[in-house]
Amino acid sequence: MYNSSAVGKSANTQAGNRFFVYEVVGLSQNAESAQNNSPIRRSGSILITVPYDRMNQEMRRIAKMGGKIVSIRPLSEAAEAIANANGSKNNTVAEAPQAEPQSQPSKPMTQAKDKKAKAKAKAKDIPVNIYKPKNPYIGKCLSNEALVREGGSGRVQHLVFDISGGDLRYLEGQSIGIIPPGEDEKGKPHKLRLYSIASTRHGDNEDDKTVSLCVRELVYQHPETNETVYGVCSSFLCNLNSGDDVQITGPVGKEMLLPDDEEATVIMIATGTGIAPFRAFLWRMFKEKHEDYQFKGLAWLFFGIPYTANILYKEELEQLQKEFPENFRLTYAISREQKNAQGGKMYIQDRIAENAEEIWQLLQKDNTHGYICGLKGMEDGIDAGMSAVTSKQGIDWSDYQKQLKKAHRWHVETY
Numbered sequence: 001m002y003n004s005s006a007v008g009k010s011a012n013t014q015a016g017n018r019f020f021v022y023e024v025v026g027l028s029q030n031a032e033s034a035q036n037n038s039p040i041r042r043s044g045s046i047l048i049t050v051p052y053d054r055m056n057q058e059m060r061r062i063a064k065m066g067g068k069i070v071s072i073r074p075l076s077e078a079a080e081a082i083a084n085a086n087g088s089k090n091n092t093v094a095e096a097p098q099a100e101p102q103s104q105p106s107k108p109m110t111q112a113k114d115k116k117a118k119a120k121a122k123a124k125d126i127p128v129n130i131y132k133p134k135n136p137y138i139g140k141c142l143s144n145e146a147l148v149r150e151g152g153s154g155r156v157q158h159l160v161f162d163i164s165g166g167d168l169r170y171l172e173g174q175s176i177g178i179i180p181p182g183e184d185e186k187g188k189p190h191k192l193r194l195y196s197i198a199s200t201r202h203g204d205n206e207d208d209k210t211v212s213l214c215v216r217e218l219v220y221q222h223p224e225t226n227e228t229v230y231g232v233c234s235s236f237l238c239n240l241n242s243g244d245d246v247q248i249t250g251p252v253g254k255e256m257l258l259p260d261d262e263e264a265t266v267i268m269i270a271t272g273t274g275i276a277p278f279r280a281f282l283w284r285m286f287k288e289k290h291e292d293y294q295f296k297g298l299a300w301l302f303f304g305i306p307y308t309a310n311i312l313y314k315e316e317l318e319q320l321q322k323e324f325p326e327n328f329r330l331t332y333a334i335s336r337e338q339k340n341a342q343g344g345k346m347y348i349q350d351r352i353a354e355n356a357e358e359i360w361q362l363l364q365k366d367n368t369h370g371y372i373c374g375l376k377g378m379e380d381g382i383d384a385g386m387s388a389v390t391s392k393q394g395i396d397w398s399d400y401q402k403q404l405k406k407a408h409r410w411h412v413e414t415y
């Protein structure tokens with residue numbers, strides 16, 4: 001039978017060794033809360049250190065005692081050492097460190113300046129708008145392959161373009177613009193359409209000379225005439241032959257970039273062609289071995305599609321999972337074939353709801369990033385699933401999500 005959620009449970013071992021500090025208000029110093037060994041601070045809150053694998057349990061216990069968690073932060077390395085020295089690893093609650101992790105002594109100015117300068121240089125290094133619509137790069141189609149197999153719905157193509165003749169460069173998570181040939185109904189040249197880049201910065205041939213896209217052909221029935229309408233740019237792209245010219249602009253986008261941290265946890269939630277940037281991420285993490293990036297973290301892909309035959313890049317994704325079971329988790333939501341807990345169609349939000357507790361735990365680490373890409377409107381269901389879990393602990397998901405966005409840890413690109 002088809003394994004819909006081939007998830008390696010052991011992937012969390014690294015997180016399992018980590019500690020987090022809950023700041024809790026509303027607990028009086030009574031017999032039960034005294035078990036925390038955590039004196040009430042002047043602000044009225046208590047700091048409680050919790051090992052990763054007891055986080056949920058502790059949240060429930062705090063809620064039962066009438067407490068409200070106002071913040072959750074990873075314990076600094078030093079504080080973790082204190083906790084370990086206290087032999088607290090096996091206890092539910094360890095003694096809180098005296099110093100709050102967020103109020104660590106600031107780094108010497110030179111070091112801070114250095115870091116800032118480096119960050120700035122890095123920010124400058126994000127290529128944008130190298131080619132503008134007035135002066136697009138003319139690339140050539142090298143290949144155009146079908147990604148939907150027999151029995152699937154619609155047409156999705158993987159396209160590779162030669163960009164060796166120009167200056168176009170890009171990063172994983174960026175998009176390029178394509179200007180389709182011809183004119184619109186007003187007689188003006190067609191406007192560009194954006195497409196997420198599906199290859200790593202090195203391209204599918206790893207020679208820095210190509211860029212790839214994953215394009216769904218837009219086809220619909222005209223609501224009044226009932227005529228079949230084909231999208232201008234997507235059908236142009238899906239029908240390209242090798243050797244054909246393509247007008248390319250960009251790259252654009254800073255929202256969906258992959259974090260530099262090689263130990264990060266990267267949760268990716270895709271529907272349909274929303275897989276494109278995540279293909280780039282996963283190929284960079286696991287397929288290409290470049291000196292500048294050796295991924296050692298956890299990548300978890302949730303992928304929503306209607307049929308098994310619509311699983312884009314299926315063989316390669318499953319091969320990666322086989323090769324890297326500790327670092328890559330793959331969870332499908334196949335809406336027309338699988339059933340959710342209520343017996344309805346299995347949509348991406350159902351898979352999120354099933355795994356929301358664990359996603360929530362992972363999000364407590366400050367190097368966990370969440371990415372959403374694909375159909376517009378898919379966020380609502382994901383938010384509902386996360387909200388159901390966080391509300392049990394008295395945390396408002398939309399507030400929390402805002403904090404994540406502010407920290408550049410929650411990334412959304414839907415269309």
Ligand SMILES: Cc1cc2nc3c(=O)[nH]c(=O)nc-3n(C[C@H](O)[C@H](O)[C@H](O)COP(=O)(O)OP(=O)(O)OC[C@H]3O[C@@H](n4cnc5c(N)ncnc54)[C@H](O)[C@@H]3O)c2cc1C
Binds near residue numbers: 231
């Ligand atoms: C950041 C970003 C990244 C993107 N990445 C990708 C990607 O990786 N892959 C991908 O395939 N697409 C992607 N898109 C979408 C892409 O840009 C185009 O919008 C898409 O290909 C359709 O363009 P088109 O020229 O074929 O359609 P158009 O000819 O422009 O037709 C689109 C119009 O058709 C109408 N229409 C569409 N559906 C219906 C319907 N059911 N009933 C009635 N009218 C309808 C609407 O008016 C719509 O505006 C991305 C978009 C953005 C913003």
